[in-house]
Amino acid sequence: MFALPVSFPAHLVSTTDRFRMPHTKLIVTIPEETWIHGVSTAHPDIEFTVVATLAGETTGIALLECTASNGSEVLVDIERREDVTDLDLLWTHDDELLLQVETEAPVLLTPVWRTGVLPQTPFVVRDGEVTWELTTTSGRLSRLGDRLADAEIRFDIEYVRTFGTDFASHLLTDRQRQLVLAAFERGYYATPRTATLTEVAESVGISKATASDTLHRAEGRIIDWFIGEHVTNHSGADRPLD
Template identity: 50%
Template sequence: MPHATLTIRIPESLWIHEISTAYPDTAFRVISVLVGPDVSVAVIELATPNPVPIIASIDERDDVGDLELLWKHDDTALLQIETADQSVLTPMQRAGVPVETPFVVEDGVVTWELTTSADRLSTLGDLLEESDIGYRLESVHDIDGRTDHLLTDRQREVFLTALDEGYYDVPRAASLTDVAARLEISKSTCSDILHRAEGKIAHWFADERLGRRSNGR
């Protein structure tokens, strides 16, 4: 069973996108969330010395039906918010992927930690794309530990650096030369290590996700 880290760009139409981008230095920590058939209710912690303008901005939103200040102490405020627009959560509902809390929304972006089946994770990706919700799969690994030794430490370092630099983005944000320069190794060495790492990952994916019978490599 995979454990995945998923970063999602919240649609601009949602209140949390507008408010969190208007206050980019404030972390909106979602403590709990209840998703109903028509509305969602969330308890959100704000880390800010002055929550008044933020609360006022939230209260002005048409897609926020109810807003309560539950608690305020020092630089922390706790709010309960009811909203009718739950489009960012709908793909998770349809895929049958539980929402793990707490999670943090900052500057229009939310990062979710997900533990679910490979099939449901794949379905979630498809549904996010269908909903035109931008996302990035930051990491995924089996919680049973079978992939712990899939790559050597060096292969893992080079592969993750290439991933972070945008080598696998479409279009590519970094070239092989850029990745090699970041690691201070030659382009040929970088290419060789990446090729070996990609081969191991491809064989693992084919065996674990596509049901191919392993040939022992």
């Protein structure tokens, strides 16, 4: 974890392209005075999946799911927290619970609410930590770091990546993009497949051999991008476009 005060390193969030936006993954240490810190650390094996949140100046509402064999104990534990003003059990089946929790002084949500940053939902809380993925402007991301530091909320930056319309438009050539879309629309990638490679090729007026080669190159670019985004730091941008 970063020692406080901390902000996002400038070289990670700055960009000269107004169409590119940082995509960030944060591991945030939840303040000890909040109900969710107390409950999640008291039940460290339970994942609380936050489906939706709504925050204001003095109150916060969270819709969350969890699977717990000791569900009644978890409910009692939540109700006992001083900052919880309302608790509703919306649905339950076997060990699964769907809860709506209203709290006062939403310390964790206030920084993101005030900076206009929306964590992607659902997100997971476990054992006193929350994992957030954010896509926003570099300015808002920097302000969020400042707000978290001001609130003495510790966080770890797992990664900061950038993407934008410029990258998406250059991932594939026009010919590759046209062929991939034609193949998708005709069901070439469906299960079961509803179009043959020959039919896809004929639909755009090229030979089967050309279609096979073009799709192979396009699929390689897409897979390289996926691996770079979700598996390693490798970037598919190094693969030749044609």
